[in-house]
Amino acid sequence: MNQREPAFSAVLAVKEFRALWFSEAQSIGGDQLAKVALMILVYRETNSALMAALIYALTFLSALVGGLGLSQLADRFPRRDLIVACSAAQAVLVGLMAIPGTSIPVLCVLVLGVGLVQSPALAAQNAVTREMFTDDALYLRSQDLRGITTNTLMLLGLAGGGVLVVGIGPSWALALDALTFVVSTLVVWRWVHDRPVAGTKKDGWFGGARWAFSERKARVLITLSWLVGLVVVPEGLAAPLAHAIGAGDEGVGLLLAADPLGFVLGAFVLSRFVGAETRVRIIGVLATGAGAVLILFVLQPSLGFALALLALAGALGAYLITVTATFNTLTPNEIRGGAFGLYRTGLRVSQGVGVVLGGAVAQWTGSATNTVALAGVLAVAIAIPATVAWARLQRVDRRTPLTERTRSYPSEAPST
Template identity: 40%
Template structure:
């Protein structure tokens, strides 16, 4: 299926454009925040902790507040959360904001990202189904990775030529503009209705319990959270380049861009060239293979080969994440999509933050080459059991289908 097929859907165009805009703003803010904290403290550790705060609180928000989009209209939840984040980041951009207040506001912004992502993915699954949903995820992943590269470049330019506060102000504007795009481009839909006692029980149990009770959802979540290992090369690109004896800014930039470039290629190949009947079968193998190229880094290969290994890992990781998301949605009750997706998506963001911190720690202890190789082998070994579970569960007939209502 071609990308123009999903771009022809008005609601998807609005959601896609809004996410693209806010993703650029997020990356600009991450760079600006790291620069701002380092300028004030001259502490690399505090700058790293500030960067981690853009990831870690998301899990708490997704678990506690992910169900908002199952109780209220999903479009309204997205718009309100975007406007709240715009206001909070606007406060962060005020000159002279105390560092403690800055970090507290950042934690709140990241906390709200959990329920926002749950509502966004649930609404996308409402708008598109089947092969169109997978194609939309592939296009979405390509643009997210492209936006990350553009955002990092723009963030560095804004922080250098204007000020770090200017980068934060840009992020606040991007949130407000994204809210306007969704408000105008997505028709209002009623709140999901709990139409069965089973779904009501699931709702009361919460997203974590719902995911834990279903072996399929549990295994998919575990495979998705392997991203905490796959992010390590990007997180320690600078010390890795130094270990290779090529620590120029250009070399670091090439290494950091390799994973996003590979991700774009993986999404393009999956979305355009892999038949729908094959996609489900490659989920588990790609999840395990994504860690394999990272093992080569233990030998300290030259920059071009290292960049190729990072790109291969990114391509395989993106391919399985796209199909994983689609398979996850298929196993959820329509009225409880936001709760389940909140656990998956917010947990994914959190493990990436933890992976970045862990990668830095093990890089200091073992050296960056061994740290990246350790991340690769850990992803493979820890992925074996959930991969086997998913292969078994996906091959079994579902005894009960998600309640579609009357």
């Protein structure tokens, strides 16, 4: 590794990032337990698979509403204070969920509240992380660490989350999640620097969103990120896909784990062996590859081959870390919270729509494997023109460091 590509230890040497990373990691672990606990709790109370699914869907709905409407708060208030306030609010809301006997309607309201509060917190966390690093390569490495940590915890959640929740009970699992938010509140308040408000009222409430759609580079990056909605189709079809390839119910968990495992490995390889500038140049190629791999499901693969394909798609899908980091660097600081809200909301919506449409197509065609292959074809069809557009933009300013290019953009967004 050359000096331009810092090690993870260099990232963790930054005290406030170390605090924010720890806070995020333990909170994500708690959230994994909470999701399982809520579904088990609701199913036990109602004996309704629909109600259990509704609770899960509410987390998506609240993220959609909060991401578009509340992320701008990260540009209107001190970001550290916003993270602290939101974490404290989430601790209270999840703590109320943990009270035995809480009615299902109240649980639904609390779940919506947690999701709404989470959106500005994530926007603030994302924006303040970019402010912690003046070096692009060091910042990108920090995002690698976050991505690897998040997906590793998701894998652990798949492997043991259900067993742990059954062992300690849903209420205790929710109480544990509430405790993680208390820890986050204290850690961020104590060790993350207090910075002044980044934005102003003249930027407009949706200034970040307007900027993102008016800036060509941002539009290409958004396209490449929302492409993930097609790559996740196999996850939504894990059960019918397992039966289609002869793996039965036993293969469902393996198919679900293959993509995040591949993502972790891909993120590590990119972080360890590929330079930051090269990673920025090849994001389109990797995105195209992630879709192309899925086309091979038309061959009706065996379980082993299917796992290899999904792991490879996940590894190539680690390009998303670079896309997100590049988008954040490109975005002016004063509108970064609102712009990230649009970015993340679109990403979540694309995943939800992709899974739903994938299920509908599989139901209509009667073939889960061909549906996955079709998703791959569509992904490639979208990725290729986006890749060409990104390559052209890169040729224009290849000799100029990304941070210098970013400073050339207007600092103010259109006013309302």
